[in-house]
Amino acid sequence: MKKVTAMLFSMAVGLNAVSMAAKAKASEEQETDVLLIGGGIMSATLGTYLRELEPEWSMTMVERLEGVAQESSNGWNNAGTGHSALMELNYTPQNADGSISIEKAVAINEAFQISRQFWAHQVERGVLRTPRSFINTVPHMSFVWGEDNVNFLRARYGRIATKLAISRYALL
Secondary structure, three states: OHHHHHHHHOHHHHHHHHHHHHHHOOOOOOOOOEEEEOOOHHHHHHHHHHHHHOOOOOEEEEOOOOOOOOOOOOOOOOOOOOOOOOOOHHHOOEOOOOOEOOHHHHHHHHHHHHHHHHHHHHHHHOOOOOHHHOOOOOOOOOOOOOHHHHHHHHHHHHHHHHHHOOOOOOOO
8 A cells, every 4th residue: 555655645756757667667578467557547546446455466557648647637638637527518419319318427427426435535544635636626618509509408407417416507
């Protein structure tokens, strides 16, 4: 657990070191039980899960970029460290019969809620110390135009707001 604790406590420094070490030894063969591809929040979270469940497993994380969390985990590229799947229209396609399928959005949202519980557990244990350093609310918006698209967005809003009981979700 010490490796993961140190890695998460100083994620920017610790994972950067893993990133540079992986580049330096890229031509050498290494054995590992788990290969984490990418130095973003998902690899860090999965590595932490696995370290708690299987502390004897060896893990290697590789990152092709100069730093960690620079691609999908970067706030300008995605939702940053977490993803609620509430605003992305592609997660809620309209079926041939006109109904809205919200299963994918709900599944992603539920997985994110489990991740939040895990991160809270890590804060309680002292593994993560400053939640604001890794998770923050970021406002999102879906914008559509045209009567058909507005009707789709209204129907989508009704399905998601009811299913997930979201109070801070508004249709303007």
